Amino acid sequence: MKAREQRSMSDVERAAADAVIDLDADENACPACLETIPGGSARCPGCGLRLG
Ligand SMILES: [Zn+2]
Structure with missing residues (x-):
């Protein structure tokens, strides 16, 4: 996986975590x-x- 994609996925996951809790x-x-x-x-x- 490209680093750029990893960072993008991480941002999405962090946003989702913030939204959940x-x-x-x-x-x-x-x-x-x-x-x-x-x-x-x-x-x-x-x-x-x-x-x-
Ligand atoms: Zn529950």
Whole structure:
């Protein structure tokens, strides 16, 4: 894989991670079960995954 492609993929992954776990957002999607997690919640209500 070319270095340029790696950097591009890394940027996308970082952006996705920021979107999935953003405790300042109104709500998040659990990365494990995709349950909607209300903003400020420390755990996913669906599977109990700890977010912070
Ligand atoms: Zn979950």
